[in-house]
Amino acid sequence: MSTVAVAVADGILQFELALAYELFSSAPPEAVDDWYELAICGAGPVRADGRFLLEPDGGLDRLARADTVIVPGWAEIGTDPPADLVDAVRAAHEAGARVASLCTGAFVLAAAGLLDGRRATTHWLYADLLARRYPLVEVDPDVLYVDNGSVLTSAGKAAAMDLCLHLVRRDHGSAVANAVARRLVVAPHRAGGQAQFVATPVPEVRDRPFSDLLAWAAARLDQPLTVEDLARRANMSSRHLGRHFRSATGTTALQWLLTQRIRRAQELLETTDDSIDAVARATGLGTATTLRRHFHRTVGVSPAAYRDTFRART
Structure with missing residues (x-):
C-alpha cells in the first residue's frame, strides 16, 4: 500500500489540506x-487558515x-516557513x-532547496x-502544474485538484482517476500545460461556451476531426473559433x-485487449505508429x- 503524508504546520491553508485529504483518503x-x-503529519496541533485547529496523526519525522x-x-508567504517543516520535507525527499x-x-x-534548477509553478499572484x-527556481506562472518526476508543483485551488488527480492517474491509471473525478464532480483531466488564468472556465455544463461543441467532439474521437470540422460545427470561422477556444x-482546439x-x-x-492498431483507430489517430509517437511524447x-x-497492477 502506498503511503501519502500531508505535511502541516501553523499557517497551512485549509482548502488545499481538505482537498488532499478527501482525494487520497477514500478509494x-x-x-x-x-x-x-x-x-x-505535523510537529503538534496546528491551525489551518488561522481558525481550524487540527490534531495531526503523527510527527514530521513520519x-x-x-x-x-x-x-x-x-x-505566511511573507515570512520563511517553519524550519522543522522545511527540514522534514527535505529529509523525506x-x-x-x-x-x-x-x-x-x-x-x-x-x-x-527542492526546486533549485527545476521548473516550478505556484499561484500566479505569487509567482x-x-x-x-x-x-535558482525556474518559475512558470502560466501553467496548472509541473511534474518533475519526484518533485511536483501546482497553481492554486482548482489546479491543486488537477495535480492530485494527475498523481492518482500516475499511480492507478486513467480509468480510476476519472472515477475519482466523477465522485468529486470535477473535470477528469486538465493537462498541466494549460493556462492558469482563462477568461472562461473549462466548459462543464450546457449553458457555458463550447459545452455542446466539446461534448460533440468527445463523442467522435474515433473520427479524424480537424479544427475546421469544429469551426463548422460551431458556425464560426477557424480563426474566430481559435480565439474563443483559447479564451x-x-x-x-488542436491540442x-x-x-x-x-x-x-x-x-x-x-480496460480492453484491443490491439494497438485498434486503439489507434478508435481514438482517431489512424495508425499504431502515430499513436506511439503522440502517446510517448x-x-x-x-x-x-x-x-x-x-x-x-491488476
Whole structure:
C-alpha cells in the first residue's frame, strides 16, 4: 500500500489540506490496486487558515517514511516557513519520497532547496515573489502544474485538484482517476500545460461556451476531426473559433483534441485487449505508429509499456 503524508504546520491553508485529504483518503470502487494510506503529519496541533485547529496523526519525522508527501498551500508567504517543516520535507525527499506542493506550498519546497534548477509553478499572484526570493527556481506562472518526476508543483485551488488527480492517474491509471473525478464532480483531466488564468472556465455544463461543441467532439474521437470540422460545427470561422477556444479553455482546439485522444487511448489500453492498431483507430489517430509517437511524447512511455504496467497492477 502506498503511503501519502500531508505535511502541516501553523499557517497551512485549509482548502488545499481538505482537498488532499478527501482525494487520497477514500478509494473508488474502480480501484483494484491497494489504495493510499493517508496520514496528516505535523510537529503538534496546528491551525489551518488561522481558525481550524487540527490534531495531526503523527510527527514530521513520519514524512521520511512516506511514498508521497503533499505540502498544502502556505499562508505566511511573507515570512520563511517553519524550519522543522522545511527540514522534514527535505529529509523525506532525500529518503526517496515523491514531494508535491499545492498552490503556495511551493514556497516550502523552494525553502527546502527542492526546486533549485527545476521548473516550478505556484499561484500566479505569487509567482513573481517566488522567483525573486528563490532565483535558482525556474518559475512558470502560466501553467496548472509541473511534474518533475519526484518533485511536483501546482497553481492554486482548482489546479491543486488537477495535480492530485494527475498523481492518482500516475499511480492507478486513467480509468480510476476519472472515477475519482466523477465522485468529486470535477473535470477528469486538465493537462498541466494549460493556462492558469482563462477568461472562461473549462466548459462543464450546457449553458457555458463550447459545452455542446466539446461534448460533440468527445463523442467522435474515433473520427479524424480537424479544427475546421469544429469551426463548422460551431458556425464560426477557424480563426474566430481559435480565439474563443483559447479564451474559454486556456488551450488550442488542436491540442485539446490530441489530449482527449491520448486520454481515451489510456482508458482503452487499461480496460480492453484491443490491439494497438485498434486503439489507434478508435481514438482517431489512424495508425499504431502515430499513436506511439503522440502517446510517448505525452505520457512518457509507449502504449505497450503503459498497458503492461497497469495489467501488472491488476
